[in-house]
Structure formats: C-alpha cells, structure tokens
Amino acid sequence: MNGAQSLFKALTSANLDTCFANPGTSEMQLVYEMGKSDSVRPILCLQENVVTGAADGYARMAGKPAFTLLHVGSGFANGIANLHNASRANTPVVNIVGANATYHQPNFPEHEFIGGNITDVARAVSHWTREAKSAAELGSLGAEAIRQAMSGSGRVSTLIAPTNCHWDPAPDAPVDVTPIATPRVAPATIEAVAELLANGRKTGLMLGNHALRNEGLELAGRIAAATGVQLLAETFPSRLARGEGRVPVQLVPYFLEMAQGFFAQYEQIILLGALPPVSTFAYQHSATSKIPPSCELAVCASPDQDVLAALDDLANAVGATQETVARCPRVEPDAPSGPLTAAGIGQSISLAMPEGATLVDEAATAGLDLYIHTAGARRHEYLYAIPGAAIGNGLPVALGAAVACPDRKVVALQADGSGMYTNQALWSMAREQCDVTVVILKNDAYAVLNVELARVRDDEPTEKMLSMLEIDRPSIDWVKISEGMGVPAVAVNTAEDFHREFQRAMAEKGPRLIEASISQDLQPVVDLILAQQRGS
C-alpha cells in the first residue's frame, strides 16, 4: 500500500463518496485510485472556486462532507473565497491539496509561492490545517481531517499532501473516523436563559446555523409558543427550513440602518447558534452593532456548541414540550404580470416551485423582494449562498446541492455580477445533468454599490464613478454563455414570459437557465440610508 492508497482508504472508510475536483499533476495518484474504485463519484469543475463552493452546497444538503481535490497552492487559492463562505457557515469540507514533494519544495520550482507555503494560506479559511511530512502519516492525517470536519456544527479541514507522500509505502493501518464530541451548553446557562425568557421583557431569540434547520426550528417554535419570544434568524443563514408549514422566523435585515430599526423594539436578544449581529461594514459616524445599546445581549449557545441539544434542553426548561407551534401559511398569489420585477419572480416561485425544493439565494439587491414574496411558497430548504459575503457562491452551491439531493428541484437565484465570478459552474451542471433552474437577476450592475457610493459622496456621482459599478457595456448575454457550457437557456423581460418559462422549468428535469432582466429602483433604499446617516 502506498500513501495515496492509505489516504483513499481513510476517505472511503468514512463514507465520503463524492469528490469535487480540479486535479493536476500532484493529484494524479489520487485520480488513479479514484479511477480504479467504485466508491467515489468524482465531479470535475473548471475552476477551484466552483470545486469548493460545490462542496459547501453539497454538505449543507447531504449532512456530511464531500472532499475536494485541489492542485497546489494556486489551485487552493482559487478556492479560498468559497471556503471562506463555507467556514463562516460552519460547513464541513475536507480539502485534499496536492503539493510538491517535500524534498523538491526547497528547490523553488514554479508552483512554490515566493513568500510562504500552502499551509500559511490555507489556515485563513480552515479550522484545521496540516501538511503531511511522510507517506506513513498520510492516512491517519486524512482520518483526522474528516473527524475535525465533522466536529461542532461543521468545520473546514485542509490536508496538504506532497507527492512523495502519495507514492512512498505506507502502513495498512486501521482507520479511526469517530466524530469528535460536540460540546454541550452547561445546564446553568440553560436555566439562566429560561429565566431571561420569563422576565417579561420584549425578547428576540436569534437563531443561527443548525438551529435554523427543520429539527431546530421545530424546537424553537415550541419555545416561542410557550414563552412568547420572537424567533429571529441570522442575516445569512446557511440552511433555513422554510415555506408552507414551517415555523416562522424573521430574518435580521442586511442593511445596518434597517437592522437598527428592526431591533429598536427589543429589550433583550438571546443568541442561539448565531454570532452577535454586526454591520457587514463599518461606516463613518455609525455604530457597528445592529443592536442598540439599550438592548441586552445574552448568549445561550455558540455555533460551535451542540445547538440542537441546547434547544431541546431549553424547551424542557421552559416546559414547552407539548405546545402547538405556529406554522407559515401557504400563499398562492396571482400570476404576475407586466414589467418583470423581483417581486413578480417571487410570486412565480411561490406558485410553481415544487415541495421539497432547494432555493439558493445569491440574488443580492433583488433578494429583499424575492425573500418576502417566497415566504408562502411550498415547503423548501433555503440556502443563503454567501454566509461569508464573498460573492460567487450561488451557482457552485446550487451544483453541490443538486448532487447531494438529486430528487429535490434546485432553484438558484443569482445576481448577474456575482454570477460571473463562477459562471464555470454551469458546465458541471450540464455534465452531471443536475436538476437546477438558474434564474439570473439581470440588472447590468453591481447595484448594491450604488448604495455604498451614496454613503461616501457629497455630490452627484460622475459617469466615471458609475462606470466602476455598472456592467452594462457590453451587456452580458447569459443565454449564450449558458448554452456555450451546455445548459439550455432563455431570456425574458416580462412577468408573463418569466412565469411561463419558470413553470416549464419546474415541470422538466435537468439544468436550465432563465435570464430575467428586471426593473429595479434602489432609490428608496438610498434615500432611507442617507436620511438615517445624516440624522445620526
């Protein structure tokens, strides 16, 4: 047995059966092992940020990690942005990164970085990082990478595997992939939180991570029924059980000023699996917390603790075991008509998206209306694509989610500017015949930046300023790009046309793209922000 075989044995022993890959020379021995085996399905992606983003989407839906195959430092670097999204979402991912032979690295061949090694770079987005030093340890490090990835709510593990560790002999040792126990919240903390819930103050229970999945929300719904607490969700949920019959929960708004308004009504906020809500960016003369100073903040469980157990314990502590839980109603809006808007697209989704679908959201500025208008859709799993705010994860997450759950229709709401970052994901969708309907929200701009530019300018924007925010010259033809990678596509710009095409996509299996040119007016948002900014 060689090192590559011992690593492959560790991966398959843990039942990691899906590999997203863009291999190169230093990964050939693993390509060889995978190619001889029936245990792993390799999915080739044309750029590494697709590889890592697909692994993120896969694990969010499969409940177990995929592994990635990445080629040396630059290949890993190409995948950092979506590993950042995964690490901020606590998604379990196991990265295997090929590297130059340990004895060749000091020769400074072309792939070596000038100012560091792969480990230095990998640490930024990995909870656990190791570079193997010999074939003898490659298998056990692989097993440790898996155990680490499966711990807590989920973690990103990165194992750097030099080529000589692949081909040198390795022991055929037993593999231990026993998961590391997730720390539980102390009973005293649960009791203290139960007391907070009974103190009569206006309270929000802000949920994050696994607390927003169906099992967690069911428990939270009982707690809410028993105590009257409002259920809130972190702004960027990795996976949220949503739609008809699900427990209702309010998303904390993205924009600082809207969030401050949202939280103004609360006297205390209790975090359960969520981090303290802060502004994505700081602004001159603004606070960074979304919660006003008058509101108390308490932590029930951090994302790294066992949040489901915490919810269960808390439900027991407040006597909420038999409560009747509030449920989201089904809403069947009229079919939309007229100019195409995000709201109209939301109506179509609400009408036509089948039960059990996965709804991937990287809709950016169109997302506000889309979120509101899909609340009454049939039961679905909502994946916010970019929990780390690094754009370009929508299409990869949709790819991975479709691979994980082939029987669920995937609908990917993708802003155009962000979508271009990883358009290569379309090719893998075509190759794997994924059941994904991509909706490109086309506004020919990085529209959110108009809001951000308004914050810093004193006068009217010049054409030159706007040229750095707008992508309308030339306007991108997503139908051609999509067809160029093998995904059938159509362009629409009325609500009626969108509705017809979306219904058709829902009725058929396989990948499909709808380029939806939308009418959008962000001026009210700009006005609101400027008014609050000047008032503060």
Added chain:
Amino acid sequence: MNGAQSLFKALTSANLDTCFANPGTSEMQLVYEMGKSDSVRPILCLQENVVTGAADGYARMAGKPAFTLLHVGSGFANGIANLHNASRANTPVVNIVGANATYHQPNFPEHEFIGGNITDVARAVSHWTREAKSAAELGSLGAEAIRQAMSGSGRVSTLIAPTNCHWDPAPDAPVDVTPIATPRVAPATIEAVAELLANGRKTGLMLGNHALRNEGLELAGRIAAATGVQLLAETFPSRLARGEGRVPVQLVPYFLEMAQGFFAQYEQIILLGALPPVSTFAYQHSATSKIPPSCELAVCASPDQDVLAALDDLANAVGATQETVARCPRVEPDAPSGPLTAAGIGQSISLAMPEGATLVDEAATAGLDLYIHTAGARRHEYLYAIPGAAIGNGLPVALGAAVACPDRKVVALQADGSGMYTNQALWSMAREQCDVTVVILKNDAYAVLNVELARVRDDEPTEKMLSMLEIDRPSIDWVKISEGMGVPAVAVNTAEDFHREFQRAMAEKGPRLIEASISQDLQPVVDLILAQQRGS
C-alpha cells in the same frame, strides 16, 4: 485631505495612470477619488484573477506598474493565482486592498477570515505587504508600495487599507517615490564569469527576466559572438524579444526528460537573471534538476540584481563591444492546409502577424509546435503567460498588454481548459475595445494530464480516470461564450479556415476570438517519457 486622497496622491505622483479593479464597499472612497480625477483610467474586470493577471500583462509591456483595486480578503484571494504568476515573473504590481475598519475587525463581521487576516494570505505572493493602521500613514505606505514594486527586476507590493484609514483626516505631505537602487553584480563575479567563458568548455548562458528583453538580448548576442557561448532562455520567460532580426536564443524544454536530453551536451551553465532549471514537479525515481550532475552550474546574476548592467559589464569583460550579432531570419512558410494542427496555426501566425505584435502564450500542450513554428515570424514580444505555472493568466495578460500598448496587435494563444479559468477577461476586452485576437486551442481536455497520468499508472487508464482529465462532455462552445461577453467569434477546424479568419483578424482592429479545434497526438511525448522513466 483624507486618507484616501493622500493615497490617491501617492499613486498619481508616481504616474500610475492605470487601475485594474473590482471594487466593493471598502474601496468606495477610492472609486470616488478616481471618479473625480482625470489622472487614472479605471478598467473594470469581472473577477479578481482577471484584475491581477491584467496588471501582470500591463506591467510586462508598459515597463511600469498598474495598480489594482481589490475588495477585502476574499477578493484578494481570488487574485492570488495570477499574483503568483506575477511574483514569479518579477512583474511590478501595486495592490490596494480595502479592508474592514481597524476597530471593526475584532467584531468579526462576515468578511473576516476565521483563521488569519489579509496580511497572512497576501504575504504568500507579495514581496512587500503592509496593513495601514491609520489614515496618517496611508499616503506614505502607498508611496513605499510603489518604491518596492519598482525595485529589482520588479516586485509585487500589497497595501491593505482599512476603511477608516480612507475617511479619517491625513496630512498633505510630500510624496517620495524615488526607486530603490537595484543591486549590481560585483566586478569580481563578472571577471570570474568571463574566465569561465574562456575555459574552452561547452557552455550555455542561461538568461532570464530582463536579460530576455531586447536590450538584454542585444548585449547577450555580442557576448555569444565573442565567446561562442550558447544563449539559452528560462522555460517560462515573462517577456522575450523574438522573431525576425532578434538575437536567437534556445528555450529550455518544459518536460524534465526533454530538458535532460537538451542539457546533456553542456559542460557548464551560467545563470544570468534565471533561476537554476529544475523540474516543475518531482517524479518517483527521477532527478529534480534538469542539469546533469556532470555539468557545472555558475551564477552571474540573480533576477533581483541589475541584469542589464551585468550583461553590459560582461560584454566589456570579454571584449564584445563591436561584435556582429547573429539574427533570427524571417521565415515565410506556405499557407497551411488540411486538418488544423498547432503547427499549421504557427505557420499562419508566422505569415500574418504584424511587426511589433505581442504574442501571449498559454497554449499548454499545443505550445511546443506553436513555439517552433513562430520562430520566423515578424519581430514581436513573446509573453509566456504563466511563469508561476498557475493556469488561467493568458486572457488577463492579453487584456493588460493591450491596454499598455494599444498600437501593438495582441495575439493570445489560449488552451481551452486553462482559458475557462478566467473567461471573464473577454468582457473587459470588449468593454475597452482591446486589439486582441484570442486563439482558443480546443482539444476538449486538460491534455497534459494524460502525460502525467501515464507516469503513475501501471495499466491502461479507465474511462473514469480519463473523465477527470477530459472536458468534452459537454464540449465547450467558445463562440457563444465569447459573443455572450461582447467579443465577436468564429469556430474553425481546418487549416484553410483558420488561416482566412486569422488574416481577417490581423487586418482589423478590436477584440476577436477564433475557436480552433485542433488535431493533436500526444502519444509520442508519452512514449518518450515512459521510455526514459523506465530506463532511468
């Protein structure tokens, strides 16, 4: 004056007049400053690896750096691969990376990495990295970034600029962008090398970096004429003066086994601006040096030293000031016909590419024949796209080179698999109406990996193995992708059709793409390598 204004003043004081950008919220104050000014041309790119690769191509042709505008850690990370290429090519690049306000970073907002800060990641591919701590130092750090970038043969500088350092007040201080002096080679070293050139041994003078540009090659040509030394070039030259009338120089082969054969004839190799030639990857049972142990290796000048001065000093030391220099002849082949091959494309380029063109090479396996068959083309500048071997720099380098020298026709030879990495560069070419002709060498595979797989397998490859190397399901339609981003395109698969379309592209201005489906047989290369591997 605020910090953003002081930084902008430093950049424009140094005459940095081109900015490749993908800005976000944390760069809005610089967008605002650029938008108010006529001093800088901002070029928007749809993904950061296009931004950094274009900055690489720009500086190789402009002889001065562009600056980049990158958004936080994930935006920087997206551009690492091509900064790696730039850093390995000693290309001057000045990166400005927006970051969260210094006081907001500890709040762990979404863009913060879980395991490090931007500086940790930036160091891997930057010769100089600093994060500003206050607005007061932003301007002087900007000036230092420029001075560092202009030192030696060229360096990558990265300045991380938190948003509060943009908006806080800053002094309007004088800007010092005096270049740092480049270290010269000691006279004793020049004398020792002159003695080596006279010792009667079969000698190769292996040139790298600026020694391969026209001024350097002219000096080297005189040294060769006076001493009989063979002029060799590093395998991955960042810029090589080439074609009719240029001083002939032999490229060290890429494949280890071919390079070993190439060097077998030499008794000593002298490095001047080049690193010791080693294999890109180590292989089991193979040496890592391309030079046999029997061959002596001496260093005249490292890439960080003043290589032009070293060549001048060496020419004087060997009395080569008045020599008649050998010149590459013009070759006018017959127009190619029949099935389309890399050789045929090379013939068309040799016939039709105008004088003074820039030839960008990321042709991968097609590159061997293309290089041979363009040796007798009209005078041109040859840019090997990926000196750091990180694929996906061909289209960005072509973009940057066209922006730097709008009067030079750019021909970009781009392998299909690598080209998909940064296809977004086509959009910026269309937007800026760059005079670039992209030739996609389409073989529907990461073909070089067939060679690499052959090294590790004992038996025939399975279909599953090959599925990880081949990109033919679905076959990518580059015409549609190109048109989707606004670049007119055509597909050809015969030598006659290619020749006609290439001639047309050479006769017109503006961006154009030719998808060239090529017939390719790599079996002879595989056979050669396997024979040598088994023999060694």
